[in-house]
Amino acid sequence: MKSITIKGSQRESVGKASTKALRNAGKVPCVLYGGEKPVHFETEEISFKELVYTPNVYTAMIEVDGTKYHAILQDIQFHPVSDKILHVDFYQLFDDKMVTMEIPVRLVGTSPGVINGGSLSFPMRKLSVRALPADLPDFINADISKLKIGNKIVVTDLEDEHFSILHPENTVVVQVRTARSAVMPEDEEDEEEGEEGAEEGAEAAASEE
Numbered sequence: 001m002k003s004i005t006i007k008g009s010q011r012e013s014v015g016k017a018s019t020k021a022l023r024n025a026g027k028v029p030c031v032l033y034g035g036e037k038p039v040h041f042e043t044e045e046i047s048f049k050e051l052v053y054t055p056n057v058y059t060a061m062i063e064v065d066g067t068k069y070h071a072i073l074q075d076i077q078f079h080p081v082s083d084k085i086l087h088v089d090f091y092q093l094f095d096d097k098m099v100t101m102e103i104p105v106r107l108v109g110t111s112p113g114v115i116n117g118g119s120l121s122f123p124m125r126k127l128s129v130r131a132l133p134a135d136l137p138d139f140i141n142a143d144i145s146k147l148k149i150g151n152k153i154v155v156t157d158l159e160d161e162h163f164s165i166l167h168p169e170n171t172v173v174v175q176v177r178t179a180r181s182a183v184m185p186e187d188e189e190d191e192e193e194g195e196e197g198a199e200e201g202a203e204a205a206a207s208e209e
């Protein structure tokens with residue numbers, strides 16, 4: 001997974017007055033958790049441009065007074081009116097410890113069902129993934145190039161040996177639903193007719209018995 005560097009300075013004071021002064025100066029108070037003790041530091045608000053205001057997911061390389069920490073964004077607080085960043089929490093990463101992150105799902109290919117008028121439903125745009133830091137993916141690819149009308153992709157279709165997806169196995173990630181304007185291709189119509197014929201034959205045999 002790609003990483004973004006954030007440089008900051010250790011905070012000498014963590015009181016309310018100090019925090020207010022930092023924000024007035026355009027800086028953001030931050031805390032790094034997960035190590036032996038929390039690391040309180042400050043950084044410029046512009047440092048979060050690529051980390052927060054993007055659909056992509058990144059880890060962060062935090063540099064505080066020359067010391068570097070590998071981390072992930074854990075929590076962020078915004079001002080309810082101005083949307084300015086008020087406070088940020090990070091969680092330190094270690095090479096041998098598993099971590100959980102929300103990873104974006106990226107659709108790959110073109111669905112024949114959508115071409116025929118079906119409606120694409122994409123309810124799970126991010127999935128909770130657990131892995132070692134080195135195995136965290138930038139995206140989880142979902143290939144929709146074979147999805148016909150009525151087909152779907154569930155969590156088990158996206159399993160990978162390098163990470164675990166923390167959702168029920170039958171969770172629908174993306175599917176193609178029938179729409180009123182949908183045109184059913186002939187091969188799919190033949191399949192449905194064959195299935196219906198088999199069902200009718202079975203019902204007739206049962207009634208004769």
